[in-house]
Amino acid sequence: MRRIVTATVLNESGVLNRVTSLFTRRQFNIESISVGHSETEGISKMTFVVNVEDDRQVEQLTKQLNKQIGVLKVTDITDQAIVARELALIKVVSNAQTRSEINGVVDPFRASIIDVSKDSITVQVTGDSNKVEAIIDLLRPYGIKEIARTGVTAFPRGSQKTVTEFKQISIL
Template structure:
C-alpha cells in the first residue's frame, strides 16, 4: 500500500542521503521524493510516497526517520486531509494539423502548452496524480516523445496544520 510521509528537516548537506539510506536499509520502495524550502530559513520539507506492506511497517518507517538527528518531524499523512499536487511536463509529437486538437484536449485539464516546435508541443499540467495520469492517457495516441514528473508534494489542510516549535534549532537563530 502507498503511504504519503512528510518530513521536516534541517536544510543541510547529506540529509537526503541519510534519509534515503534508512529507507533503503529497510527495503522500502520509494515511489517519489520531493524536497523544497519552507517558510523558515534553514528548514526543508520532504514528501515521500513509499510502498509498505502494512500499518506496522508504516509506523516503523516514521519511527526510524524520527531518530535521525537532522529530522525535526515526520508525519504519515496518508489518511489525513491534505493538499497534494504533482507537476508533469509532457512533450507530444504534433503537426500543424494536430496542434489545435491537442490544445482542445489540454484545456479542460487547465494544463497549458508551454513550448511549440515544428514537430512537437510541450504541455505543463499540475494537479493530483489521477488528473495527471488522465491527461497523459489522452495524449498517448499522439505519441509522447518525452515526459518528466515531479512526484507528489503535499501538506495538511488548513486547521490541521501543526506548528512545530523551531526555536531550539540553532540554524534559525
Template sequence: MKRIVTALVNNQSGVLNRVTGLMSKRRFNIESISVGRTETDDISRMTFVVDVEDEAQCEQLIKQLHKQIDVLKVWDITDQAIVARELVLIKVLSNPQIRTEINGIVDPFRASIIDVSRDSLTVQVTGDSEKVDALIELLRPYGIKELARTGLTAFPRGQQRQVTEMKPYSLIK
C-alpha cells in the same frame, strides 16, 4: 499500501542522501519524492510516497526517520485532509495540423502548452496523480517523446496543524 509521509529536515548537504539511504537499507520502495525549502530558509520539507505492507511498517519507517540527526519532525498524512499536487511536463509529438486537437484535450485539464517546436509541444499540468495520469493517457496516442514528473508534494488543508492534527509521531529535537 501507499502512504504519504512528510518530514521537516535541516536544509543541509547530504540529508536527502541519508534519508533515502535509510529507506533503501530498510527496503522501503519510494514511489515518489519531492524536496524543497519551507518558509524558513534553513528547513526543507520532504514528501515521500512509500509502498509499505501495513501500518506497523509505516510506524517503523517514521521511528527510523526520527533517529536521523537532521530530521526535525515526521508525519504520516495519508489519512488526513491534505492539499497534494504534482507537476508534470509532457513533450508530445505534434505538427501544425494536430496542435488544435491537442489543445482541445489539454484545456479541460487546466493544463497549458508552454513550448512549441516544429515537431513537438510541451504541456505543463499540475494536480493530483489521477488527473495527471488521465491526461497522460489521452496524450499517449499522439506520441510522448519525453515526460518528467516532480513527485507529490503535500501538507494538511486549511487551519490544521501538523503537530496537533497528525498521529503522535512528531518529535522536536
C-alpha cells in the same frame, strides 16, 4: 498500501542521502520524492510516497526517520485531509494539423502549452496524480517524446495546521 509521509529537515548537505539510505536499508521503494525550501530559513520539507505492507511498517519507518541526524519531524499524512499536487511536463509529437486537437485535450485539464516547436508541443499540468495520469493517457495516442514528473508534494489542509515543534538537536 500507498502512504504519504512528510519530513521537516535541516537544509544541509547529507540529510537527503541519510534519509533515502534508510529507505534502502529497510527495503522500502520510494514511489516519489519531493524536496524544497520551507517557510523557515534553513529548513526544508520532504514528501515521500511509499508502498508499505501494513500500518506497523509505516510506524516503524516514521520512528526510524525521526532518529536521523538533521530530521526534525516526520508525519504520515495519508489519512488526513491534505492538499497534494504533482507537476508534469509532457512533450508530445505534434504538427500543424494536430496542434489544435492537442489543445482541445489540454484545455479541460487546465493544463497549458508552454513550448511549441516544428515537431512537438510541451504541456505543463499540475494536480493530483490521477489527473496527471489521465492527461498522459489521452496524449499517448499522439506520441509522447518525453515526460518529467516532480512527484507528489503535500501537507495537511489549513483547518488541521498546528504549530510545529521541532525536536532539539545538539551539535557537538
